[in-house]
Amino acid sequence: MSVNTDVKTYTGFRAMTLVCMFILYAPLIVVTAYSFNASESITTWGGWSLRWYVDVFSGPESAKFQQAAVNSFSIAIIAATTATAIATAAATAIVRGGKYRLRTPSLGLITLPIMVPEIVLAVATLIFFNSIGFTRGYMTILVAHIAFCIPFAYLPIQARMQGIEDTFEHAAMDLYATKAQAFRRILFPLMMPGIISGFLLAFIVSLDDFIITNFVKGAGVETLPTAIFGSVKQGLKPNIMAISTMLLSLSVVMVTISYFVSKWDNTK
Amino acid sequence: MNDTVEIAVDVRDAIKRYGDFTALQKISLGIRDNEFFTLLGPSGCGKTTLLRMIAGFEDVTEGGIYLFGDEIKTLPPHKRPVNTVFQNYALFPHMTVLENVGFGLEMKGSSRKDAAKRAGEMLDLVQLSQFAKRKPAQLSGGQQQRVALARALAPSPKVLLLDEPLSALDLKLRKAMQIELKHIQRETGITFIFVTHDQEEALTMSDRIAVMSAGELQQLGAPRDIYEHPRNMFVADFIGDTNLLEVSVDKITDGRAQCHIGGGHELICDAVDGVSVGASVHLSVRPERLVLSDQASDGNSLKGTVTENIYIGTDISTMLDLEGGPKITVRTSNTERGNKRLIEPGSPAFVNMEAGAARLLVD
Numbered sequence: 001m002s003v004n005t006d007v008k009t010y011t012g013f014r015a016m017t018l019v020c021m022f023i024l025y026a027p028l029i030v031v032t033a034y035s036f037n038a039s040e041s042i043t044t045w046g047g048w049s050l051r052w053y054v055d056v057f058s059g060p061e062s063a064k065f066q067q068a069a070v071n072s073f074s075i076a077i078i079a080a081t082t083a084t085a086i087a088t089a090a091a092t093a094i095v096r097g098g099k100y101r102l103r104t105p106s107l108g109l110i111t112l113p114i115m116v117p118e119i120v121l122a123v124a125t126l127i128f129f130n131s132i133g134f135t136r137g138y139m140t141i142l143v144a145h146i147a148f149c150i151p152f153a154y155l156p157i158q159a160r161m162q163g164i165e166d167t168f169e170h171a172a173m174d175l176y177a178t179k180a181q182a183f184r185r186i187l188f189p190l191m192m193p194g195i196i197s198g199f200l201l202a203f204i205v206s207l208d209d210f211i212i213t214n215f216v217k218g219a220g221v222e223t224l225p226t227a228i229f230g231s232v233k234q235g236l237k238p239n240i241m242a243i244s245t246m247l248l249s250l251s252v253v254m255v256t257i258s259y260f261v262s263k264w265d266n267t268k
Numbered sequence: 269m270n271d272t273v274e275i276a277v278d279v280r281d282a283i284k285r286y287g288d289f290t291a292l293q294k295i296s297l298g299i300r301d302n303e304f305f306t307l308l309g310p311s312g313c314g315k316t317t318l319l320r321m322i323a324g325f326e327d328v329t330e331g332g333i334y335l336f337g338d339e340i341k342t343l344p345p346h347k348r349p350v351n352t353v354f355q356n357y358a359l360f361p362h363m364t365v366l367e368n369v370g371f372g373l374e375m376k377g378s379s380r381k382d383a384a385k386r387a388g389e390m391l392d393l394v395q396l397s398q399f400a401k402r403k404p405a406q407l408s409g410g411q412q413q414r415v416a417l418a419r420a421l422a423p424s425p426k427v428l429l430l431d432e433p434l435s436a437l438d439l440k441l442r443k444a445m446q447i448e449l450k451h452i453q454r455e456t457g458i459t460f461i462f463v464t465h466d467q468e469e470a471l472t473m474s475d476r477i478a479v480m481s482a483g484e485l486q487q488l489g490a491p492r493d494i495y496e497h498p499r500n501m502f503v504a505d506f507i508g509d510t511n512l513l514e515v516s517v518d519k520i521t522d523g524r525a526q527c528h529i530g531g532g533h534e535l536i537c538d539a540v541d542g543v544s545v546g547a548s549v550h551l552s553v554r555p556e557r558l559v560l561s562d563q564a565s566d567g568n569s570l571k572g573t574v575t576e577n578i579y580i581g582t583d584i585s586t587m588l589d590l591e592g593g594p595k596i597t598v599r600t601s602n603t604e605r606g607n608k609r610l611i612e613p614g615s616p617a618f619v620n621m622e623a624g625a626a627r628l629l630v631d
Contacts, residue, residue: 171358176423
């Protein structure tokens with residue numbers, strides 16, 4: 001790279017990088033460190049301890065958090081799976097559907113929820129459930145999560161599909177494969193890395209969602225984010241930091257998997 | 269044995285339209301069994317469209333396509349006993365070479381084991397057995413090309429379609445593959461339909477060539493026939509190098525046409541149907557059929573001045589301005605005898621040709 005275009009040579013590059021890194025990561029580091037605090041206080045350091053992790057699993061709030069975790073994970077798995085299946089079908093239709101008139105609008109429609117402010121989606125979903133007379137509870141959260149996870153699952157799948165030339169399917173059909181066989185044996189395996197990425201993204205988005213969940217959940221049904229929020233309103237205790245740190249670790253793991261899947265190429 | 273040649277693919281009055289655009293205008297041709305048949309033409313001439321119509325990837329707007337007598341135009345690609353070698357090979361990137369080659373057999377209903385066995389034999393044929401377990405991305409372009417060929421041949425198609433399969437290879441490899449393809453065609457006895465825009469490739473490999481342009485069949489014949497007796501301006505110009513001269517026909521006697529070109533040079537050549545006295549037509553003569561000399565010959569002899577000698581390895585190409593304007597190019601082989609005939613630029617020279625060397629073109 002020539003000296004003139006290398007951003008490292010720009011004035012203030014190093015300072016700006018450090019500021020950005022600090023703003024992004026300092027809070028996470030503080031939360032992680034204080035989750036190991038032996039003290040009751042969230043601001044004074046009282047030495048290393050795992051007591052808040054023990055508290056999460058066996059303390060007074062453990063039952064509430066455990067139920068919330070079960071809800072969160074079951075919803076995330078079901079919602080991500082369903083959304084990924086729908087997104088796979090949608091990507092196949094939109095990328096392989098030839099040139100039809102509504103192609104651009106359908107692409108816009110499917111990715112629109114990412115652009116719309118989440119609070120708008122939350123209100124709209126709530127009104128929708130009310131107007132069809134759905135009782136709020138676990139099911140309403142699940143249905144809402146499936147809906148808003150679709151675009152997140154869709155984008156990586158579409159990106160992957162656009163790199164797959166349709167001559168592969170032509171070749172398969174030329175070699176006596178029916179359309180279904182060509183999809184199953186050729187297109188689907190080639191789409192796989194995109195599908196896995198889409199699933200992981202949808203899973204994280206579902207696990208992490210607060211606004212929509214808070215609107216559509218019924219009384220007494222909590223997910224981890226709403227349970228944490230409820231607990232924080234009572235006063236901030238270090239056990240929240242322990243839960244947050246565990247969620248953070250999970251996210252790091254998922255993002256790492258997602259990274260390797262996106263690099264993974266089943267053609268080599 | 270039956271004396272009549274069996275027709276493998278019969279294209280009858282096939283028309284292809286995309287909206288208002290006509291890609292193929294009523295093409296009819298019969299491709300013989302066991303033949304190496306080439307569809308030759310510049311890009312956009314409709315040759316690939318015709319190939320894709322035979323494979324089943326394009327509908328036939330009008331007319332019919334018959335495979336050994338059976339109408340196939342309504343069959344989907346997977347029900348046609350023809351296989352294609354694609355231009356970019358289209359090898360399945362997630363499968364090994366062996367799985368790629370066995371794919372067609374498996375889809376046809378062979379067990380995985382039988383498919384693998386036959387695929388192994390096909391890899392032997394193209395000398396790639398040692399790469400059976402590799403993925404296509406780990407092979408060179410030439411190796412991928414041979415895998416694509418083995419994959420298309422493995423299910424024993426009645427006809428093999430090849431869509432410019434050599435165009436991505438470098439020149440040396442391409443030449444080697446041309447010979448190999450020709451050999452494989454003879455060994456397997458399968459009808460090959462080969463699409464290319466490279467006239468030299470077509471001449472090298474084909475039993476017969478169909479020259480196409482603008483969606484129309486221009487000429488159909490053996491390589492020698494097409495090269496030496498081009499039917500029209502397009503074919504003469506597209507196949508090989510040629511001198512195209514405007515001529516006026518003065519007299520036709522005993523199958524010989526007496527004519528003159530610009531500058532008043534007199535010429536005698538074979539008359540062709542459709543050319544009458546007084547007609548202003550074109551004359552095609554190959555540069556290598558002309559002889560450069562410092563003396564006029566008894567027959568056709570054109571006087572001019574050498575403007576340039578270009579060294580091109582096997583030959584030397586000499587450009588001349590004929591008296592009165594027309595330009596002409598002569599090719600002299602780069603041999604001791606040929607080099608003695610060369611004349612320095614600026615010097616006068618004669619271009620001699622036999623009557624049979626030139627050909628009158630109707631259009």
